[in-house]
Amino acid sequence: MKRTLFIAMLSLLLPPLAANAAAQNGCSIHTITGDWGFGAQGKSLVAAYTPDPTYHLPGAVLPGVFAGRVTIRTDGTFDGYYWMNLAGGVISPSPIPFSGPVTVNPDCTGTWSYGAVMPDGSTFTVVEKFAIVDQGRELRSISWSTGIPTFTWTLVARRIPGRCTPGLVQGAYALQYGGHALVPGLPNPMPNPALLASSGLFDFTVDIGGAMSGRMLHKIGPVPFETPFTGTFEASADCAVTMTADVPGMGEVTAFGILVENAQRGYGVPMWVMTPSGLEFEQPMYCELVRMKNR
Secondary structure (H helix, E strand, C coil): CHHHHHHHHHHHHHHHHHHHHHHHCCCCHHHCCEEEEEEEEEEEEEECCCCCCCCCCCEEEEEEEEEEEEEECCCCEEEEEEEEEECCCEECCCCEEEEEEEEECCCCEEEEEEEEECCCCCEEEEEEEEEEEHHHCEEEEEEEECCCCCEEEEEEEEECCCCCCHHHHCEEEEEEEEEEEEECCCCCCCCCCEEEEEEEEEEEEECCCCEEEEEEEEEECCEEEEEEEEEEEEECCCCEEEEEEEECCCEEEEEEEEEECCCCEEEEEEEEEECCCCCEECCCEEEEEEECCCC
């Protein structure tokens, strides 16, 4: 009797065990179908090496950041949209649509490609190579073919499993960012404007109506500062976000982004800062958002 019961239990366990083993041993287009939110950061850097650098290497840098949303289908195609900020001069206040083919290899790597337009109006095809992580819960890619030959970036994408509602979005968050800020009005001998390295941290809460308040820690070039801020955090049903922060001493910061993993994480692209004097400047910074579950 015991032997019969053991065999019966083993027969019930074998199918799911076999299915799990098969899922871990390979990937297909079905592994990544669905809705994704992503963030990407990169640069084109051409610098001259010197054997005794002081503060930095001489050279020219073109930073770029992206965030957006994409839907991958079982027929091997995808479409979506993204925001971008390149070097603080080429920005997309309206999301840019993009689409193309995607292929998945059995070893859980793959390729996707899509058309893009240069600022001068010329077109080219972007190719990215990716790896499927955590059994299809995450994608990580690198640029493979780009319109600017020396421009490279890395991309991370995570699942958007459902709709974003005010109740889902409200809560406490930490938003960490880093990149470059285009700063005007600097004294000589600094160039005007100058592209300075910058990083910061927003610690804030969002209420059910989308009102936002918190604290900003920021360092731009040699100058750190800390200040409270208020603003709005508006999330649409497809989990796209428009964030506007009123930062004392800096101005009004506007950013666009996407929420993933049931609003537990997100990616964003700052578009511009409108100073109290009415001067506008752009900041190509990569933003990552995480929910603070202890608050």
